[in-house]
Amino acid sequence: MDKTQQLASILDRLTNDSTSEEAKREAREFLKHTEPQELASIEAELAAGGAAHEGMRHLCSAHMQVSGAERKAFRDSLEDRHMVAILMDEHLTILSNLDRLEGLVMPADPGSGDERTSTLEALNKLGQTLVDAEPHHAREEEVLFPAVEERGMAGPPAVMRAEHVEFRQLKKGVRDIAAEMLESSSDDRWRELARTGKHLVALLRDHIFKEDNILYPMAVQILTDDNQWREMTTRADAIGYLPGHE
Numbered sequence: 001m002d003k004t005q006q007l008a009s010i011l012d013r014l015t016n017d018s019t020s021e022e023a024k025r026e027a028r029e030f031l032k033h034t035e036p037q038e039l040a041s042i043e044a045e046l047a048a049g050g051a052a053h054e055g056m057r058h059l060c061s062a063h064m065q066v067s068g069a070e071r072k073a074f075r076d077s078l079e080d081r082h083m084v085a086i087l088m089d090e091h092l093t094i095l096s097n098l099d100r101l102e103g104l105v106m107p108a109d110p111g112s113g114d115e116r117t118s119t120l121e122a123l124n125k126l127g128q129t130l131v132d133a134e135p136h137h138a139r140e141e142e143v144l145f146p147a148v149e150e151r152g153m154a155g156p157p158a159v160m161r162a163e164h165v166e167f168r169q170l171k172k173g174v175r176d177i178a179a180e181m182l183e184s185s186s187d188d189r190w191r192e193l194a195r196t197g198k199h200l201v202a203l204l205r206d207h208i209f210k211e212d213n214i215l216y217p218m219a220v221q222i223l224t225d226d227n228q229w230r231e232m233t234t235r236a237d238a239i240g241y242l243p244g245h246e
Contacts, residue, residue: 004042006030071212074220083144083233084216090136090242091208098201101126101174105197110181110190120182123193127175130200135240137164140211143235144219151222156215163207170200 007030013023034042071088078085104126110119141164145157177193223229240246 003030003034003038004045007042074212074217078220081233083139083229083236084220086236086241086245087136087139087144088212088216090133090245091212093242093244094130094133094136095205095208097126097129098204101130101197102201105194109187116187117182120178123178123197124175124182127171127173127178130171131168131175133242136242137168138239139236140164142239143232147223147228147232148215148219153218153222156210156218160207160211160215163203167200167203167207170196170203174200 010023010027010030013020014027017023075085075088078088080086101123104119104123107119110116141161145161149157173196174193177189177196181187181189181193
C-alpha cells in the first residue's frame, strides 16, 4: 500500500467513526513520518478524487496536534512585527472563528424560536467576520506570494491562491444562506448551510496548516534580504490588518 492509499484508508475510517482512537493514532503517526510538501501533494490528489470533507476535517485536527511544537518554534524565531509573524498570529484568530463555526453547524437543525434566531444571527455575523479577513489574504497575494515566486517558488503560492478563491465563496455562502434563513421561516437550506460551513472549516484549517508549516518557513528561508522584508512590511501596512493585530 503506497502512502496515498494509506492516507485514503485512514480518512475513510475517520469519516465512518470519528471516535476511533486507532484511526486517530495512525493519522498522527502518518503525519509524523511525512514531509509537509509530500503531504500537501497527497492531500491534493485525494481531494481531487473526492475525499470526504469529514475525514479531511479530522485529519486537520491531527495536523494541529502533530505540528504544534514546530509551529511555535518557528513563530518564536520571528520578531513580533515581522510580516510572517503577524500572518501567523492572525491565523490563530481565524482558527478560533472556525472553532465557533464548527460548533454552530454541528446540530441536525438550527432549533426553533429564539434559539433558531440566535443561531442564524451568529452564523450570519461570523460569516461576515470571515469575509472581513480579506486584508490577510490580500497581504499574501499582493506582497508575500509575488516575492517568493520571484525566487522560483511558484507551486505553493499557486495552490494557496486557488484555495483562496474557493473559500471566499464558502465564507459568503455561510453569511448569505444564514441571512436568507433569517428572513424566512423555512429550514430547507439548513443542510446546505451546515455542509458549506463544515467544508469551509476543513479547507481553511488545512490551508492554514500548509501556510504555517510549508509556505511561510520556505519564504523566510529564501528571502534573506532584511531591506526587502522592510519594504514588504510597508506595503503590508498599507493594506491593513485584522482587528487586534494592527
